[in-house]
Amino acid sequence: MKILDVKNLNVSFRVNGKIKTILQDISFGVDEQQTLGIVGESGSGKSVTAMSILKLISTPPLADMSGEVLYQGRNLLPLSNTEMRELRGKEIGFIFQEPMTALNPVFTIGDQISETIMAHEAIGKKEALNRGIELLDEVGIPRPGLRMKSYPHELSGGMRQRALAAIALSCNPRLLIADEPTTALDVTIQAQVLELFKRLKRERQMSIIFITHDLRVIAEIADHVLVMHQGKCVEKNTVNTIFHSPEHHYTQKLLSLVSDRRGYGRA
Numbered sequence: 001m002k003i004l005d006v007k008n009l010n011v012s013f014r015v016n017g018k019i020k021t022i023l024q025d026i027s028f029g030v031d032e033q034q035t036l037g038i039v040g041e042s043g044s045g046k047s048v049t050a051m052s053i054l055k056l057i058s059t060p061p062l063a064d065m066s067g068e069v070l071y072q073g074r075n076l077l078p079l080s081n082t083e084m085r086e087l088r089g090k091e092i093g094f095i096f097q098e099p100m101t102a103l104n105p106v107f108t109i110g111d112q113i114s115e116t117i118m119a120h121e122a123i124g125k126k127e128a129l130n131r132g133i134e135l136l137d138e139v140g141i142p143r144p145g146l147r148m149k150s151y152p153h154e155l156s157g158g159m160r161q162r163a164l165a166a167i168a169l170s171c172n173p174r175l176l177i178a179d180e181p182t183t184a185l186d187v188t189i190q191a192q193v194l195e196l197f198k199r200l201k202r203e204r205q206m207s208i209i210f211i212t213h214d215l216r217v218i219a220e221i222a223d224h225v226l227v228m229h230q231g232k233c234v235e236k237n238t239v240n241t242i243f244h245s246p247e248h249h250y251t252q253k254l255l256s257l258v259s260d261r262r263g264y265g266r267a
């Protein structure tokens with residue numbers, strides 16, 4: 001059963017007065033309780049794909065968007081801003097590419113989590129703050145009660161990513177979209193954050209779209225993989241096929257850039 005089914009998504013931007021095709025005929029699905037990895041080099045259209053699903057691209061630069069984005073069978077493209085706001089955060093949680101800009105520097109982590117919860121649910125500040133503490137605990141932040149009072153700059157990079165995950169999870173989304181959530185982290189912290197995503201998927205029975213340009217991360221986290229190149233989907237396959245018998249020459253080229261891929265991909 002698919003939770004998300006994107007069909008023939010086309011997106012164009014107006015850049016310096018000219019219409020530029022950004023996404024061309026992108027189709028892919030995300031199964032229930034599975035992780036879809038989206039991989040591709042810088043500029044291939046990964047973030048625009050994520051932002052299009054959430055309808056978060058403003059006009060300008062957006063010139064045109066067509067196709068279908070079916071979430072549990074319902075096409076999101078015709079929905080109003082109000083309907084989309086309802087869905088974002090509640091049904092579909094998201095973590096943006098830049099943790100520093102995604103968190104507001106002038107508010108504490110606790111304020112940011114509790115505001116998100118209260119925006120979607122009719123509960124009071126105290127209850128929302130308690131829920132925030134539970135969430136920080138769930139994503140593995142030590143002494144969560146104390147951390148609620150911290151400002152973003154007082155947290156390490158790995159902790160900021162965990163705090164963003166906590167905010168994204170605060171309304172129990174069924175689908176989580178995470179755009180390069182581990183890219184800015186050093187390898188050890190990256191491994192911990194990947195473990196966190198795997199655990200959350202298992203425990204919350206969520207589906208995840210995980211965007212990265214790093215094939216090693218894909219090998220760790222994804223069940224299925226979408227390979228993007230210049231705004232197009234060049235290959236969709238299981239993680240094992242991608243690593244052991246890639247069909248498209250571009251996927252083969254990406255793989256050849258990874259020095260040692262023995263043991264990549266899982267059953």
Ligand SMILES: Nc1ncnc2c1ncn2[C@@H]1O[C@H](COP(=O)(O)OP(=O)(O)OP(=O)(O)O)[C@@H](O)[C@H]1O
Nearest residue numbers: 013015022041042043044045046047048049061213
């Ligand atoms: N606000 C914008 N205005 C004009 N062009 C844009 C804008 N945002 C993205 N683009 C263009 O859209 C294309 C896809 O960009 P996108 O951000 O989706 O790439 P990406 O795969 O996420 O890259 P990265 O790995 O660097 O994050 C690129 O050609 C980029 O230049």
Ligand SMILES: [Mg+2]
Nearest residue numbers: 046047048097
């Ligand atoms: Mg991006």
